[in-house]
Amino acid sequence: MYTYKIGIPAEEHDSFVKQSPQKNLLQSSSWAKVKDDWGNERVGFYKDGNLVATASILIRPLPLGMTMFYIPHGPVMNYLDKNLVAFVMTSLKKLAKQKKALFIKFDPFILFQHHQIDEQPIQNPDAKTIIRNLQDAGCEWGGRTTDMSETIQPRFQANIYSKDFSEANLSKKIRQSIRTAKNKGVHVRFGTHELLADFADLMKKTEDRKSIHLRGIDYYRKLLDAYPGHSYITLATLNLKQRLGELEKELETAENILAHYPESVKPNKIANTKKDIERLTDEINFLKEELTKGKETVALSGTLSLEFGATSENIYAGMDEHFRRYQAAIYTWFETANHAFERGNEWQNMGGIENDLSGGLYSFKSKFKPEIEEMIGEFNLPVSPLYKLSNLAYTIRKKLRSKRK
Structure with missing residues (x-):
């Protein structure tokens, strides 16, 4: 039997996330302290009394008393368990309605595929099943977006x-x-x-x-x-100052060597020493100029x-x-x-x-x-009849903000 609980202790939530293959910083309870201009709820999902999924939800206030739910890199759960996925999404939707959320946006910490430099990508064999399970639970997949600005979190990351x-x-x-x-x-x-x-x-x-x-x-x-x-x-x-002192000693040595080359020395050796002197002089002048700025x-x-x-x-x-x-x-x-x-x-x-x-x-x-690592991407779970209009407004606003950067 599945149940869920709102407001689970941070320690219980964090312990579950840390033991999961999906462990990540954005689903730590402390991330909500960073995003303190959002509201926050921690929800635990249980099967026969055992914790089987968690979600740290950020809640963005919107005009007219409405809100938006965002679950960064979560919920944390077994996405291959179709019954669990369905229960979690149904429960989240109930909570979202209570908070007057128009929709729930989330981006599970699940790979779509990973790439080695200069090698063919390796696809996660479970990715398509996970996407289908979420879609069957009423979620809309944003797809394999092609631009960084299209998602809240980068879909491609270097690890x-x-x-x-x-x-x-x-x-x-x-x-x-x-x-x-x-x-x-x-x-x-x-x-x-x-x-x-x-x-x-x-x-x-x-x-x-x-x-x-x-x-x-x-x-x-x-x-x-x-x-x-x-x-x-x-x-x-x-x-x-320390670097300048070292360079001035090197310059003095190089100039002394150049001055005492015998007539039999090869021309390229003289040329290399002159290049060293030129390089050292350039950096010395640079450092002297920087030191005049007071640091x-x-x-x-x-x-x-x-x-x-x-x-x-x-x-x-x-x-x-x-x-x-x-x-x-x-x-x-x-x-x-x-x-x-x-x-x-x-x-x-x-x-x-x-x-x-x-x-x-x-x-x-x-x-x-x-x-x-190419992540699976963003999903939306519609909550309100106003979802399509609100999601369009959200998308337009995000694109405009991206262009201003």
């Missing part, structure tokens, strides 16, 4: 798994970028609130560079506060990660393009994942990528040889 991750497995070019960052004096540190100001500044620079609207320091603080002990900022910095140590790149149930999500990342020559971004992302696995996480989600597996996000994240 790194601890069992496959090591510096040795990366390409020669990426390993060289990491070495370049280290050799140029880039230092990576991990922390939380003490790094917020520098991280927020990097995010603002990223926002300006890409002409998009991101978040502010208060939101980043909220993320850290919602996951105490399970959140961290990775920050790459450069001590300008001895500068932040170059940063990420913010949240953990839940031995999983890690790289939620935000930013960099200072002005210091691109130091290769800090690649070094930062590498150390972010490395730190996640040292903390016992099984995988780290690097975030969304373009659905056509091209573009800037894909180009950068594919350097780390992730699994490219």
